[in-house]
Amino acid sequence: MELPDKDVCYRALESRDARFDGLIYVGVKSTGIYCRPVCPARTAKFSNCTFYGSAAAAQDAGFRPCLRCRPETAPDLASWRGTSNTVSRALALITEGALDGDGASVERLAGRLGVGERQLRRLFLQHLGASPISVAQTRRVLFAKQLIHETHMPMTEVALAAGFGSVRRFNETFQSLFHRPPSALRRKTTAIADDGVTLRLRYRAPYDWESILNFLKARAIPEVEVVEGDHYFRTVEMDGFSGTIEVSHQPERQNICVKIRFPNVRSLPAIVARVRRQFDIGADIETIDAQLSSDPLLAPLIAQRPGLRAPGGWDGFELAVRAILGQQISVTAARRLAGQVVALHGKPLSKAYAGHPGMSRLFPTAERLATVRSIGLGMPAARLAALKALAEAAVADNNLFRQASSIEEAIDRLKAIRGIGEWTAQYIALRAIREMDAFPATDIGLLRGAAVLDKTAAFTSTLLLDRAESWRPWRAYAAQHLWAADSSLPQEKGQIL
Ligand SMILES: [Zn+2]
Secondary structure, three states, rough: OOOHHHHHHHHHOOOOHHHHEOOEEEEEOOOEEEOOOOOOOOOHHHHHHEEEEEHHHHHHOOEOOOOOOHHHHHHOHHHHHOOHHHHHHHHHHHHHHOOOOOOHHHHHHHEEEEEEEEHHHHHHHHOOOOHHHHHHHHHHHHHHHHHHHHHOOOHHHHHHOOOOHHHHHHHHHHHHHOOOHHHHHHHOOOOOOOEEEEEEOOOOOOOOOOHHHHHHHHOOOOOOOOEEEEEEEEEEHHHHEEEEEEEEHHHHHHHEEEEEOOOOOHHHHHHHHHHHHHHOOOOOOHHHHHHHHHHOHHHHHHOOOOOOOOOOOOOOOHHHHHHHHHOOOHHHHHHHHHHHHHHHHHOOHHHHOOOOOOOOEEOOHHHHHHHHHOOOOOOOOHHHHHHHHHHHHHHHOOOOOOOOOOOHHHHHHHOOOOOHHHHHHHHHHHOOOOOOOOOOOOOOHHHHHHHHHHOOOOOOOOHHHHHHHHHHOOOHHHHHHHHHHHHHHOOOOOOOO
């Protein structure tokens, strides 16, 4: 994998340069420890340092994570370095536990991705500098370490949550890495937490929290999502269990904070992964902003909202339903319809995990909407048929909302569903599949946003698409900026989703 020169890496380490945090890790030969470039410990000698592009690569080389700078708290930017969709899909599956447990194997994982086992190993080595097994193992260790440090979960639950097959294996792993049992790593001073598990997820600054919160607030589905004050709440269903999350911001520490109230600890990694997606925590935002700023049309927008993120959808199916409901109507009207879908078909949430009285139902699953006799909304018949077709497609294909081998393939797969056209497919690709080059060019909000910036151009979708060529591969962020520009207009409410 591509790393900067050792001299460059060492200078970053000497100056504790935060721009390299999450991008490089240093293994120190004399201590056997690996660190983030921002580690407060004294900088090791040049000759003792080896640099790696991922925590897994450092751990693979025999180094153990530093207890001071805590590599598990580095911003997780892995998905931004590789350009391989196969690797990013594999990472998503690994986070969901594809390599945990006894039946799991790299061969089976490769099969799910439609590639050979050897090819998958080669891609991992190329993009992450480590094997799939090492990546899974490192993920388990680092997640367990974070739970030990930041929560009061009993060790048996930590072991399960992090994906260790047994408490014995968890103990052995920690003993061999740190030469002490996991419980010895727990700080005695941590304040007693209330209900739920609270974790901190670091991002690379800047982060425009206000914009992302406003965006989510305008679209919050009644009974499922609540935005109140500086907090975002939502109900969560996963692996047959249900609960809630509460997300907030700690700008002074560059953290997004998530409180999870959920009965099944094994779902924690997948819930955290979804929070990362929804809040776009892994974006290498400085690079993106810099590239988009080179277009004079976008430059003033980037200057106005540095660190603007492109929020993901919590759940692919939920987001796609929203996209269909929102075809040709306003955000407010689409939100009301989504609320009706929930009221009619959403299961009630157990009060034990609620956390906020505004959350009372779960968004209906694809299975539910595929089998229900009538969706029962006051909507054109064609759009109701589209919802039904979407639900059936989602039931039939587990990978419908996962990255395909290319963005074109993902778009084609969606457009094959009755009632999903180019605009809806691009929007789903952007927010649910996280194709950061997706761009719904015919969107009225985008066209209005562009028109505000350049009144002489009279933007049509064709002109906008032409202009957007230079925004690749980050057109989703450009779209987000144009939407933000449009929604700040004093005129009538935008028609964006
Ligand atoms: Zn360190």
